[in-house]
Amino acid sequence: MFKLRSDTSRGLTLAAPATLYVGLLVAAPLVILVAYSMWTQTYVSIDRTPTWANYREALTDPLVRHLMIRSILIAGAVTVATVLTAYPIAYFIAFRARKKTLWLLLITIPFWSSYLLRVFAWKLILGFNGVMNSALMVTGMIDEPLTFLLYNEFAVVLTLAHAWAPFAILPIYVSLQKIDPSLLEAATDLGNGAVARFLRVTLPLTIPGIIAASLIIFIPTVGDYVTPSLVGGSDGKMIANLIQVQFGAANNWPLGATLSLLAMLAVGFVALVFALGLTAAGRRIR
Amino acid sequence: MKKMTLGALALSVASAPLTATAGGADLTVFDWSGYEDTGFFGSYMEEYNEAPSYTFFGSQEEAFTKLQSGFTADLAHPCSDAVRKWVAADLIKPLDPAKLDHWDALLPQIKEVDGIMIDGEVYMMPFEWGNTGLIYRTDKIADDAISLQLLADPAYQGKVAIPDAASSAYALAALATGNAADYTKMSDEQFQEASDYLRKVHPNVRFYWSDAGQMDQAMASGELEMGWAWNQSELNLIWNDTPAKMMRDVDKGIATWVCGYVHLKSSTASDDQVYDLLNALSAKESGKYIIESWGYPHGNAEAFEIADQELIATYGFDDVDQFFEGSLFFDAVDPALEARMLKEFERIKSGF
Numbered sequence: 001m002f003k004l005r006s007d008t009s010r011g012l013t014l015a016a017p018a019t020l021y022v023g024l025l026v027a028a029p030l031v032i033l034v035a036y037s038m039w040t041q042t043y044v045s046i047d048r049t050p051t052w053a054n055y056r057e058a059l060t061d062p063l064v065r066h067l068m069i070r071s072i073l074i075a076g077a078v079t080v081a082t083v084l085t086a087y088p089i090a091y092f093i094a095f096r097a098r099k100k101t102l103w104l105l106l107i108t109i110p111f112w113s114s115y116l117l118r119v120f121a122w123k124l125i126l127g128f129n130g131v132m133n134s135a136l137m138v139t140g141m142i143d144e145p146l147t148f149l150l151y152n153e154f155a156v157v158l159t160l161a162h163a164w165a166p167f168a169i170l171p172i173y174v175s176l177q178k179i180d181p182s183l184l185e186a187a188t189d190l191g192n193g194a195v196a197r198f199l200r201v202t203l204p205l206t207i208p209g210i211i212a213a214s215l216i217i218f219i220p221t222v223g224d225y226v227t228p229s230l231v232g233g234s235d236g237k238m239i240a241n242l243i244q245v246q247f248g249a250a251n252n253w254p255l256g257a258t259l260s261l262l263a264m265l266a267v268g269f270v271a272l273v274f275a276l277g278l279t280a281a282g283r284r285i286r
Numbered sequence: 287m288k289k290m291t292l293g294a295l296a297l298s299v300a301s302a303p304l305t306a307t308a309g310g311a312d313l314t315v316f317d318w319s320g321y322e323d324t325g326f327f328g329s330y331m332e333e334y335n336e337a338p339s340y341t342f343f344g345s346q347e348e349a350f351t352k353l354q355s356g357f358t359a360d361l362a363h364p365c366s367d368a369v370r371k372w373v374a375a376d377l378i379k380p381l382d383p384a385k386l387d388h389w390d391a392l393l394p395q396i397k398e399v400d401g402i403m404i405d406g407e408v409y410m411m412p413f414e415w416g417n418t419g420l421i422y423r424t425d426k427i428a429d430d431a432i433s434l435q436l437l438a439d440p441a442y443q444g445k446v447a448i449p450d451a452a453s454s455a456y457a458l459a460a461l462a463t464g465n466a467a468d469y470t471k472m473s474d475e476q477f478q479e480a481s482d483y484l485r486k487v488h489p490n491v492r493f494y495w496s497d498a499g500q501m502d503q504a505m506a507s508g509e510l511e512m513g514w515a516w517n518q519s520e521l522n523l524i525w526n527d528t529p530a531k532m533m534r535d536v537d538k539g540i541a542t543w544v545c546g547y548v549h550l551k552s553s554t555a556s557d558d559q560v561y562d563l564l565n566a567l568s569a570k571e572s573g574k575y576i577i578e579s580w581g582y583p584h585g586n587a588e589a590f591e592i593a594d595q596e597l598i599a600t601y602g603f604d605d606v607d608q609f610f611e612g613s614l615f616f617d618a619v620d621p622a623l624e625a626r627m628l629k630e631f632e633r634i635k636s637g638f
Contacts (some may be wrong), residue, residue, distance in 0.1 A: 063632065
């Protein structure tokens with residue numbers, strides 16, 4: 001009896017820091033967000049009578065729908081581009097590179113600099129009189145600077161795909177690293193060529209890494225607002241830019257909170273469908 | 287040993303404010319970046335040998351949000367259009383003109399701008415003012431061809447920038463559609479006309495600028511040929527030897543803004559120190575400095591007499607009255623209309 005109580009109290013003591021942490025940093029902000037989304041902004045103060053008005057407004061607004069879909073499509077394109085380019089690099093490091101630590105270090109070095117700095121670097125590369133246009137002009141391939149390089153969705157996808165590359169390389173590398181070489185040998189012994197071996201052994205075993213990489217990239221990029229506001233122009237605006245306007249210029253926190261929650265739901269739904277779909281696909285390949 | 291030194295240091299840091307007399311840096315100012323330039327408050331520097339502590343904001347809305355969430359400072363630097371809202375939110379307190387040494391020397395027209403005084407109380411000490419207007423490349427567009435309507439001309443696709451700020455965009459639209467006089471209280475019909483104009487401009491917009499440097503660079507490189515921007519951009523381009531200027535003809539449309547300092551209710555510094563800085567800022571010597579080095583007109587009328595007359599003529603400050611009489615003033619827009627502007631502007635920017 002005495003022992004049990006001490007076990008219980010020890011358990012509670014052990015769990016308390018984590019509970020407190022999650023409560024203060026995850027649950028409490030979420031509760032505040034939900035509360036705000038049901039309030040109303042008046043000129044300089046908040047009317048705290050609960051209402052669904054913000055949800056009604058957000059859900060019936062074609063602009064919100066448009067930006068939400070565009071954000072998901074841009075983030076989806078970024079995820080696909082990043083994972084596709086990261087996979088060969090991770091594969092190379094895991095199976096071919098001799099100095100793995102050095103390679104991993106080299107890949108992370110650009111990320112020691114500020115994120116904003118890297119976005120501006122892309123502006124310099126893609127800009128009107130930037131590196132790309134200057135090079136093309138000097139070589140005589142074009143007479144006038146290309147204007148479709150910057151200030152559109154393409155620029156946003158490119159910049160984000162570059163910025164998030166290590167976050168895809170690392171999880172995929174780890175899952176490749178974990179593959180037991182004897183499985184690959186067995187596949188060879190049983191008559192599988194290089195392509196079949198990759199498709200039937202390597203790829204299915206790295207699906208958890210691909211899912212992790214995709215979620216790590218997809219979820220934050222849907223909500224990115226710095227990149228679209230710097231390189232997106234008017235065609236590259238995303239839902240987070242609209243949310244930022246509500247918390248800034250429009251000074252309508254309740255609507256901003258509603259849009260944030262709706263964005264979270266949309267992202268959660270898409271991520272869930274994606275993860276389940278990829279797991280099922282992985283099972284079928286096997 | 288090391289621990290002891292650290293402890294002693296912490297103790298001395300903690301007790302410093304108790305023992306020291308008011309240091310210059312004890313005064314905190316919430317300001318736009320750049321205004322920490324000591325040339326703006328020479329007499330304060332003489333008295334305290336130390337500049338005030340500055341915290342910066344990027345936009346008035348950001349400043350408002352931060353102050354409403356509990357950020358404290360002694361003085362802040364919004365523009366006249368924000369004052370009514372800040373007063374309504376109970377953020378600022380009235381100033382005492384009797385303690386403002388240069389109050390009588392301030393341009394009389396500027397004191398009449400809405401927001402400087404509300405219900406007989408002075409809430410803002412006007413510091414600098416200037417124009418928002420159409421800046422264009424003189425090598426690409428002739429002086430007699432330029433107009434606000436040209437922004438909507440399909441020939442200029444991708445050659446135009448306007449600010450990512452609803453109030454400024456609607457001021458432009460109000461001027462372009464002949465509704466400037468009703469900018470702060472547009473009727474539904476006028477609002478529709480203004481929105482339609484912005485929708486026509488939208489396909490020509492290369493980007494909606496949020497920092498002036500972005501717009502200046504694009505004008506200098508030839509990426510843009512026209513931009514709705516502040517006079518600071520015009521000067522940057524002139525200093526950069528780019529053939530560009532601002533359309534100053536009040537009949538064709540130009541807007542004027544006034545910014546200044548307000549006394550925050552959260553202020554903890556002594557009133558003497560607050561007014562020392564306000565008096566330093568409004569001195570004519572500070573005015574001479576901002577006119578000559580920044581190209582912004584100052585609130586003090588005497589500053590224009592002692593500044594370089596050639597520069598004054600170049601910058602178009604020799605006839606101050608034309609701006610006060612003929613231009614659109616960025617006054618506080620009716621809150622309901624402001625909300626509509628913000629909402630509609632978001633739609634226009636996304637092509638709706």
